[in-house]
Amino acid sequence: MPFKVVILISGRGSNLKSLIAKAKNYQITAVISNNSVAPGLQYATEAKIEGLGFCPGNASSLAVHKQAIYQAINKKSPDLIVLAGFMQILEKAFVEQHQGKIVNIHPSLLPEFKGLDTHKKALQLYHRSGKKKSLHGCTVHFVDFKIDNGPIIAQSVCMIKPSDTEALLADKVLQLEHRLFPWVVNEIAAQNICYKSGKIVFNKQIPGQAEKLGFLVYQ
Numbered sequence: 001m002p003f004k005v006v007i008l009i010s011g012r013g014s015n016l017k018s019l020i021a022k023a024k025n026y027q028i029t030a031v032i033s034n035n036s037v038a039p040g041l042q043y044a045t046e047a048k049i050e051g052l053g054f055c056p057g058n059a060s061s062l063a064v065h066k067q068a069i070y071q072a073i074n075k076k077s078p079d080l081i082v083l084a085g086f087m088q089i090l091e092k093a094f095v096e097q098h099q100g101k102i103v104n105i106h107p108s109l110l111p112e113f114k115g116l117d118t119h120k121k122a123l124q125l126y127h128r129s130g131k132k133k134s135l136h137g138c139t140v141h142f143v144d145f146k147i148d149n150g151p152i153i154a155q156s157v158c159m160i161k162p163s164d165t166e167a168l169l170a171d172k173v174l175q176l177e178h179r180l181f182p183w184v185v186n187e188i189a190a191q192n193i194c195y196k197s198g199k200i201v202f203n204k205q206i207p208g209q210a211e212k213l214g215f216l217v218y219q
């Protein structure tokens with residue numbers, strides 16, 4: 001039985017592209033967007049994966065729009081729901097229903113810089129601290145009821161350089177995301193990373209593997 005993954009996006013879809021290219025242990029059964037014109041949907045089309053875009057303007061309210069998305073996800077009975085640049089807040093009941101089965105990628109070293117403008121905030125802190133706070137990166141975590149919160153699975157780190165602009169930093173972190181996210185999803189699919197009662201359990205080979213790849217995991 002394949003490990004079934006549904007990927008949620010809202011825009012560009014570069015993480016989706018790398019999740020498609022690097023799928024080893026999982027099958028992407030649908031790509032769903034809360035934005036019917038998300039450019040990322042093209043990657044689903046190219047890979048012959050079902051892609052569904054939900055136009056908010058077609059729903060009578062945001063609640064109805066969200067319910068349509070949740071129905072489409074549930075119809076696929078996914079083993080894992082992957083938020084790859086999904087910019088809509090999930091309803092508590094949906095998160096509750098899928099606890100331990102939703103992962104998100106965030107462009108900062110959580111718990112630092114939740115929310116938007118993470119690269120700008122990291123650069124500001126870098127300059128404010130006299131270039132001492134020079135670590136930045138991305139985090140993959142299980143989703144809980146708060147935004148950009150929940151047990152951290154793994155992180156990938158880069159150094160901020162004096163020449164970095166917000167755009168350069170964003171690009172640097174995005175390259176890290178494209179390696180980290182498929183690795184995590186493949187390992188969850190292989191059951192080497194598991195969610196048990198709010199905690200993450202790593203198979204014993206995971207820390208060594210993460211170290212070789214330059215990723216951080218916390219035991």
Ligand code: GRF
Binds near residue numbers: 010085086177
């Ligand atoms: C990424 O930076 C991701 O960390 C954040 O949203 C962005 C999505 O980029 N959650 P893309 O659509 O995957 O290119």
